[in-house]
Amino acid sequence: MSRIIVFGGHGRIALLLAPLLVARGDEVTAVIRNPAHTSEVEAGGAKALVADVEQMDVDAITDVIRGHDAVVWSAGAGGGSPERTYAVDRDAAIRSMDAAGRAGVRRYVMVSWLGSTADHGVPPEDSFFAYADAKWAADEHLRSRSLDGTILAPGTLTFDEPTGRIQIDPDGRGAVARADVAAVIAAALVEPCTIGRTIRFGNGDAEASEPIADAIGC
Numbered sequence: 001m002s003r004i005i006v007f008g009g010h011g012r013i014a015l016l017l018a019p020l021l022v023a024r025g026d027e028v029t030a031v032i033r034n035p036a037h038t039s040e041v042e043a044g045g046a047k048a049l050v051a052d053v054e055q056m057d058v059d060a061i062t063d064v065i066r067g068h069d070a071v072v073w074s075a076g077a078g079g080g081s082p083e084r085t086y087a088v089d090r091d092a093a094i095r096s097m098d099a100a101g102r103a104g105v106r107r108y109v110m111v112s113w114l115g116s117t118a119d120h121g122v123p124p125e126d127s128f129f130a131y132a133d134a135k136w137a138a139d140e141h142l143r144s145r146s147l148d149g150t151i152l153a154p155g156t157l158t159f160d161e162p163t164g165r166i167q168i169d170p171d172g173r174g175a176v177a178r179a180d181v182a183a184v185i186a187a188a189l190v191e192p193c194t195i196g197r198t199i200r201f202g203n204g205d206a207e208a209s210e211p212i213a214d215a216i217g218c
Contacts, residue, residue: 002021002027003069004028004068004070004071004191005031005064005070005071006028006029007071007074007077008036008073008074008111009029009074011075011076013185018041021189024186030044035050051064053085054092057095058095058099065099065104068103071107071108073109073110074125075089076089076131077209090137093110093134093141094138107195108142108153108180110152111154113135114154114173118130139153139198150194152184154201155172156175160175161207164205164211164212165211166212167214168205170204173202176201193216193217193218194216
């Protein structure tokens, strides 16, 4: 059993992740901003914790993380203003990494984006630029920390039925079912050889894809 804290606990991926973790015996704390989402989150077996990470400093986030065994960052501004995108996807994410270090919680899984690279190619005038820039900055900060970090970078998220299979480093947009992303997170948390890696993936086609455990294994 592990105690796992998931930031962005009411997100569509997190709502699929929590039942997977609970089913295998983990305890899940789901951090949510809106108390109205408590019942939906707890229906999946997680314990809801109402906290606004956008407003919390490192000390406050440290207090929230302390006592857990792993952190999953699945929070995001959800395409809001550039200012809020930077505030959540970059700044709050970075504070959570620093807080994990202070709390002595080494295992940290970041849910990023397939295109999060230094040369992501999104022009500054594009409305998507703030997201691309923020995710890259957060990923780079995790790489610089002495945490047992894993960056999971799925492609375009879909509502398709899960396949249980993914393709590493897919071409194009790397479409992937949200349920498969949740399964990848769950698998990565208990796979030591994912530590220190950035894993970019999509569902791929039947020939190019592999079962999730095989795809992310050493």
